[in-house]
Amino acid sequence: MSYRQDLPPAGGFEAVKYKRNLPLKGPGALVILGGVTALCSFGFYRLGLGNLERRELQREKTWARIHLVPLLMAEGDRATHALNQRGLAIETDLMKDVKGWVPGQSVYNNARYYTRDTDGPGI
Template sequence: MPPPGGFESVKYKRNLPFRGPGGLAILGGVTAICAYGFYRVGKGNLEKRELQREKAWSRIHLVPLLMAEGDRDAYRREQAALTREREIMKDVPGWEAGKSVYNSTRYRSPDIIVL
C-alpha cells in the first residue's frame, strides 16, 4: 500500500548546469580584445618609426664628428709611421722618409693603415 500522504512526486525536470556566456557575448569579447591588440600594435609601430627616425638623424649629425675623429686618427698614425720610417732608415744614404713612391704630385689617401 502507498505510504500515508502518498508517494513523492517524480522529478522529471532537467537540471542542466550553466554552460557559460552565449555566442554573441564571446564574439563581442574576442572582437574587443582584437581591437585593443590592433590599437596597441599601431601605437607600437608609431613609436618604432619615431625611434628609427631619431636614430637616423642622430647618425646623420654624428657623421662629421666621426669623420673628423677618423682624420685625426689617420694623421696620428701617418706621423707615427713617418717617425718609425726615419728611425729604421736613418743609416741609408739618400733616403727621404715619407716621400711618395709614385711619380705624381697628386694626393692619394693611404690604402693600407698599419695598426
C-alpha cells in the same frame, strides 16, 4: 500452491528520465564573439601606437647618426693622421743610416703608384 504474479505498483511506475538536463554554463556565443572582437580591436590599437613610437625612434636614431657623421669623420681623419705620423717617425728612425732616403717619399718612380699622403693622381 498458489502463484503470485509480479505486478506494477499501484498508480504505475514513475516516468523514465531520458532527457539531458544540463545546466547552462558560461556566457553565450555572442558574448564570447563580442569579447574576442573587443580584445583584438584593443590589440590592434596598441600595435598601431607601438608602430608609431617605433617609427619615431627610428627617425630620431637616423637623424642622430646623420648629425654625428662629421664628428666621426673628423675622428677618423685625426686617427689616420696620427697613424701616418707614427709610421713616418718609425721610418725615419729605421732608415736614418741610408743615404739619399727621404722619409715619407714614395718608393715608386711611376706616377701610377703613390700613397695617399703625396699629390698623386686622383682615384
